[in-house]
Amino acid sequence: MSGRYKLGICQWCMPIEGPYACKLAAELGFEGMQLEIGSYERGFPLSRPSVQQAYMELAAQYGIRFPSIAARVTDDYSMTQPPGTEDSAIVWEAIVRSIEAAEAMGISTVMIGSFLASDIRNEDDLIRTAEVLADACDYAGSRGIVIAAENLLSVQEMFRLADRVGRPNLKLLFDTQNYPLRRGYNAAAMLEQLASLLCDQIHVKDGPRGQISAALLGEGDSDFFRTIDSLKRIGFRGWVLLENYYDRLPLRLRHEEPIELIREDKRILIEALS
Numbered sequence: 001m002s003g004r005y006k007l008g009i010c011q012w013c014m015p016i017e018g019p020y021a022c023k024l025a026a027e028l029g030f031e032g033m034q035l036e037i038g039s040y041e042r043g044f045p046l047s048r049p050s051v052q053q054a055y056m057e058l059a060a061q062y063g064i065r066f067p068s069i070a071a072r073v074t075d076d077y078s079m080t081q082p083p084g085t086e087d088s089a090i091v092w093e094a095i096v097r098s099i100e101a102a103e104a105m106g107i108s109t110v111m112i113g114s115f116l117a118s119d120i121r122n123e124d125d126l127i128r129t130a131e132v133l134a135d136a137c138d139y140a141g142s143r144g145i146v147i148a149a150e151n152l153l154s155v156q157e158m159f160r161l162a163d164r165v166g167r168p169n170l171k172l173l174f175d176t177q178n179y180p181l182r183r184g185y186n187a188a189a190m191l192e193q194l195a196s197l198l199c200d201q202i203h204v205k206d207g208p209r210g211q212i213s214a215a216l217l218g219e220g221d222s223d224f225f226r227t228i229d230s231l232k233r234i235g236f237r238g239w240v241l242l243e244n245y246y247d248r249l250p251l252r253l254r255h256e257e258p259i260e261l262i263r264e265d266k267r268i269l270i271e272a273l274s
Contacts, residue, residue, distance in 0.1 A: 005273055007266065008032035008067060008241045010203070013213070015247040015258040019054040026062035028262055034111070034201070034241050036070040037098040040077065040090050047097035052105050067201050067239045068109035068148065068173075071098040079118040079132050080125040087117070095136050103143045109199060110140060111173050114151035115182075126157065130164035137167035148173040148199040152182045155193045162197055171199035175243070177206055177213070177222040188226040192234055200238030202231065204269060213245040216254070216261065217268045228272045240269065 008030050014021045025033045035055065038045035045051050046069065059066060073094040081087040098110045112133065114120050120129055129151075137147045150173040153161060162170060172194055179185040205213045206220030218224045231240075242265055245251055246258035255261050 004237050006031045006065075006067075006239045007269070008034060008065075008239050009262070010034045010070075010241055010243045011036055012072070013243055013245060015262075019051075019058040022055065022058035022062050022064045024259070025064050028259070029266065030064070032065040032067050032239060032241075034068050034070060034239075035066050035107075036072050037094055037101060040073050040094065044073075044094060044097045046101050049104070052101060056105060066105060066107050067241070068111050069098045069102050069105075069107055070111040070113070071095050072113060074113050074118040075116040077117055079112070079114060080120065080128045082128065091118075091132065092135075095132070096139065099136070099140045099143060099145055102140075102145050108144070109146045109148050109171075109201065110136070111148045111150055111201075112136060114149065114153075115178075120151060120153060120157075120161075126153075126161060127164070130161055133161075133170060134165045134167055137165060137169050141167065141169045145169070146171050146199055148201065150175060150178075150203075152178060154183075154185065155190055158194060158197065172197040173199050173201055173203065175203040175205070176224055176227045177220070178203075180222045181207065181210065181212060186223070188223060188230040191227055191230040195234040195236075198236065201241060202236065202239070203241050203243040204228075205243040211250065213243055213248075214251050216244070216251075216265050217272070225272055232273070240273065242266065242269065 071094045077087040077090045079091045102110050120126050140147050146169050148171050179187045206217050206222050206224050207214035208220045246261045
């Protein structure tokens with residue numbers, strides 16, 4: 001791959017769990033892997049120094065970098081709940097632990113998603129999300145860390161959110177399937193309009209008939225290739241991270257070995273980016 005793009009994969013898409021996934025990612029030819037802080041129920045495993053050390057040791061051994069840590073607990077606990085609620089406390093703990101883990105591991109970005117339990121459905125949700133993201137940016141900013149929001153907002157709404165947060169270290173992590181899948185938006189057009197807000201990472205995935213991360217790139221209905229054309233047109237430079245679910249139904253029906261599906265998706269991606 002040219003110096004313009006760095007290829008990676010999300011930890012939660014790998015068919016093997018834990019730090020040993022670094023070895024597999026390297027063998028598959030990736031430069032990096034996006035990590036996640038882990039669940040509240042398991043005590044946010046990546047916040048533990050012993051777990052961080054294991055990942056850093058394997059990453060150093062196999063030449064893998066970690067572009068970001070994702071606080072995906074917001075899928076299950078709502079970021080839009082008011083202060084003082086259980087959900088609010090759990091989400092904030094996840095964000096703090098993610099930022100502190102990123103600092104300890106020398107990782108520059110923490111991703112915070114607004115999906116499922118944290119979906120932004122109305123004005124009150126947008127206002128509360130902006131409050132949480134502003135606090136996250138303040139906590140991360142003194143540590144030199146970017147907060148990358150991932151959400152389903154329209155172009156206009158995303159600019160409103162960014163203006164309301166008003167912090168220079170708030171960026172957008174774009175995803176090639178989420179917008180058409182959840183909102184019916186044109187991802188290719190949105191990508192060009194949102195270019196000024198993008199962080200240095202993007203998720204790529206695909207799926208047919210309303211299924212998330214369920215098809216090889218270009219074989220779903222997200223209009224993947226047009227979105228990649230837009231990515232090239234805006235001159236994006238940074239990480240392109242695979243986020244298909246290779247060992248889950250229905251995609252795993254394509255091949256008994258998920259590793260082969262990852263190899264094929266990587267081939268498709270490299271060809272599309274060239």
